[in-house]
Amino acid sequence: MTEQKERELYFWLRLIREFEDRISTLDKQGKIQGGVYSGKGQEAVVVGVCHELRPDDWIFPLHRDLGAFLVKGADPNRLMAQIFGRRDGFSKGKDSFLHGGDFSNCIFGATSMLGSTLPVAAGTAYKFKIRREDRVAIAFFGEGASSRGDVHEAMNFAGIYKLPVVFLCENNFYAYSTPNELQFAVEDVSDRAVGYGFKGDVCSGNDLHSVMKAARKAIERARAGEGPTFLECKTYRYHGHSEHDRATYRSQEELITWESRDPVERWEVYLQKRKYDIAAIREEVGGKVKKIVDDAVAFAEASPVPEGPEAMEDLYATPITEG
């Protein structure tokens, strides 16, 4: 890996961390209405996967994959406006948090209907296949969502048609309060891949190297026409399910154990091993990401609040006028 790439990856990890932390603070200040789902602790997954993609590959992020939007190229200002529910957000205030999507950067909007995006990702991959386009689709989902029937149906389709899709499971051990042993009877949910006729793989979601290696393999397989992969990244969310969940269902020790495997710090340790001046890098990147997030907040706060007529827009290609 080149030094430039190593530094770039660090920048993304830090930018996401800064963004996530700021949103949590803004939420506490009452500036964001509705649910905020922090992906803090899971940054290496989205960076490791999205950094391996080309601009015309599609991603289907889950509800806490704010970082995937950023790495895939979404404008931080518009992303913040989206989270504020403002006119300049991707959905112009019609829906919350990551639900807008950003068509120009090939980012599908997350939905609350967990698991529902997987068949959509498979359909996208089908189009790539029959049009002989050298593109892949990445469908992110939680281990909780893996229990939905739609997920099974998507994988079955993808297996039959050997579609260029990666089913990327962020296994963070809890679906809201529900621990994995009440979600499925196996250790690795990616074991299911066998039943659909494609490969399953597991990696450490807190280790950027491990994610990149596994993601690259899966993406190359898709590009080579060898079909889908079920890639499971084991990781952990530091915050509750949403910002108002105090996460009393898990132990403090468990959280501390996972914090000791922090993906951002791990990358710093790696950079240090490479003999870079980590103190200087940390400061430089810290200043840069803070400015980006400051600017994004200023942009979002200045963006107009939707006043009502927007609610009626974008329902049909030609608006229906009432009789």
Added chain:
Amino acid sequence: MAVMTLIQAINAALAGEMERNPAVVLLGEDIGKHGGVFRATEGLWERFGPERVMDTPLAEAGILGMAIGMALNGLRPVAEIQFADFIYPAFDQIVSELAKFRYRSAGQFPAPVVIRAPSGGGIKGGLYHSQSPEAYFVHTAGLTVVMPSTPADGKGLLVSAMRSPDPVIFLEPKALYRTAKGEVPEGEYDVPLGKAHTVREGTDVSVITYGAMVPVAEGAAAEAEKEGVSVEITDLRTLWPLDVEAVDRSVQKTGRAVVLHEAPRTCGFGAELATLVQERSFLHLKAPVSRVTGFDTPFPYAMEKIYLPDVRRTLDAVRGVLTF
């Protein structure tokens, strides 16, 4: 009588009936150890154990199918759908299976499942945490559809639902979970299904409503009173089977009707109410029936305040039917 919130009353209904009837079993996402995301089942897992309070996988179709299987074999399952918005993955099990078992088996297989789901807007939840799906289920013959607006009704109607021989969709207005407070009879207490409640007597205009719109109607009635207008409010409580006589009585007294709900307008339950009123009370009417509803759009996140019917819009409709 104890003063409770709606959510406490729901919890009391579940606890009481589980105590009395060992066939009652709860299932849903995060309802066990965690006590439910709105805390409706708090303490029940500890009290009745994991066999009777099941934490399910994230799988609504599975939850409903499981509940049906339990019900066909003598249990009394109460399924919680975390938000009414997430009921759609289970729609097929509800509409194609649950609602039709008794009918297609000529009465052999009743499936008395209760489905509890927090419904409606008012918590800034956006498109997927605010919907009011009642019309889909009223449209499906074979289902009973209930929506309480007070803690006492929350308890009494839920107890009746758990004793009903037929499947019940029990929609809980989440905006009222903690804001609706009131006296709730202690011990065994039920409110019959299919009976509306006159919240306020009046002589000039009938407002027919349910759920979280009942307090809105009360606010509008208080304002109208200042203008010398007497509003009668009927809280339907059970949407289906409908207490149509209660609607007849009120409308035939006042001659003017406003139907009020937060779900979208077109083919909303208000459309059915308006039709019934004109069919049954045509010669009593002094003005066309007026509808106050949400918009014919998905639930618009940042425009929730504009979307949800409020006192002002209701009052406008009341004035409208008076000045027709």
